[in-house]
Amino acid sequence: GPNLLEVERLKKYFPVRGGVFLRPVAQVHAVDDISFAIRPGETLGLVGESGCGKTTVGRCVARLYEPTAGAIRFDNTDLAGVRGAALRRLRRHIQMVFQDPFESLNPRHTVGTMLEEPFKIHRIGTAVERRQSVQSLLDRVGLSANAADRFPHEFSGGQRQRIGIARAIALNPRMIICDEPVSALDVSIQSQILNLLLDLQQESGFTCLFIAHDLAVVRHVSDRIAVMYLGKIVEITDADTIYATPLHPYTSALLSAIPIADPTAKRQKQVLYGDVPSPSAPPPGCRFHTRCPHAADICKTSEPSLVPAAFSPAPDHQVACHRAEELKNLLI
Numbered sequence: 001g002p003n004l005l006e007v008e009r010l011k012k013y014f015p016v017r018g019g020v021f022l023r024p025v026a027q028v029h030a031v032d033d034i035s036f037a038i039r040p041g042e043t044l045g046l047v048g049e050s051g052c053g054k055t056t057v058g059r060c061v062a063r064l065y066e067p068t069a070g071a072i073r074f075d076n077t078d079l080a081g082v083r084g085a086a087l088r089r090l091r092r093h094i095q096m097v098f099q100d101p102f103e104s105l106n107p108r109h110t111v112g113t114m115l116e117e118p119f120k121i122h123r124i125g126t127a128v129e130r131r132q133s134v135q136s137l138l139d140r141v142g143l144s145a146n147a148a149d150r151f152p153h154e155f156s157g158g159q160r161q162r163i164g165i166a167r168a169i170a171l172n173p174r175m176i177i178c179d180e181p182v183s184a185l186d187v188s189i190q191s192q193i194l195n196l197l198l199d200l201q202q203e204s205g206f207t208c209l210f211i212a213h214d215l216a217v218v219r220h221v222s223d224r225i226a227v228m229y230l231g232k233i234v235e236i237t238d239a240d241t242i243y244a245t246p247l248h249p250y251t252s253a254l255l256s257a258i259p260i261a262d263p264t265a266k267r268q269k270q271v272l273y274g275d276v277p278s279p280s281a282p283p284p285g286c287r288f289h290t291r292c293p294h295a296a297d298i299c300k301t302s303e304p305s306l307v308p309a310a311f312s313p314a315p316d317h318q319v320a321c322h323r324a325e326e327l328k329n330l331l332i
């Protein structure tokens with residue numbers, strides 16, 4: 001197909017252990033039957049509260065988790081069947097940027113050593129060429145040349161994320177999965193890092209899955225946005241449409257959490273009541289019905305599927321809500 005990434009009916013369940021022998025006593029349905037695709041060069045934003053399964057989706061795509069069911073196709077190859085050398089080649093083309101770039105890296109290594117590592121693992125270049133590659137990476141992410149000889153703790157949060165991004169782009173991957181890359185940073189620094197990602201994407205044309213809990217953050221970088229709630233995608237369409245004419249009450253609630261600069265704006269504050277229910281025991285019917293201000297009887301028993309919304313002004317808009325058509329002019 002024309003897509004670089006196709007995720008089809010993906011499920012990822014984790015066992016919950018209990019009792020004296022810590023046997024599996026339940027399952028958390030972290031990702032529960034979701035499908036989406038990303039075109040080459042496109043950025044899909046994946047948004048939802050913590051625990052909605054968005055991080056698990058990213059980790060399945062990066063092959064850090066083995067899916068429970070479903071298919072993930074990258075460039076028309078099903079990732080499930082890939083092993084050995086082919087898997088190493090594939091890993092090179094799907095890279096991750098984490099919230100804390102040094103979570104998985106040795107803090108006693110210099111930045112130069114960390115950035116050189118991907119080249120070493122894939123046996124690319126001589127020692128001299130690798131050092132040159134590290135210098136050019138530092139330059140591309142806006143860090144000075146002497147950063148290579150310093151240690152991670154000597155850098156600010158924003159600079160550390162630049163290093164994380166440099167490592168992710170080192171081998172010129174076709175896809176980058178960003179998992180909350182700016183949520184630990186000050187707001188003023190966030191936009192610098194988002195702009196850096198946009199510039200690099202323009203330069204090298206990578207495809208991006210951008211995961212965040214904050215709709216305001218993904219707006220800057222996404223072509224399309226998918227909203228997740230309790231393991232399901234509840235709405236997906238292009239970024240402008242999500243903000244202008246959301247069709248799912250949950251999307252609308254996330255939008256009203258964004259501070260608005262103009263106090264006379266029409267958007268009404270919609271408060272979300274209650275906590276997110278446990279993904280090991282999601283509510284029956286619509287999973288959002290326990291918190292939805294528009295819930296009707298049918299919502300408690302029948303689960304809405306994600307279907308194309310013919311009544312949306314956007315050509316490519318899917319929503320999972322029984323009342324989406326009735327509500328379409330009420331939600332902002």
Ligand code: SF4
Nearest residue numbers: 286289292299321322
């Ligand atoms: Fe609310 Fe019902 Fe729509 Fe679920 S299906 S979002 S409970 S109106």
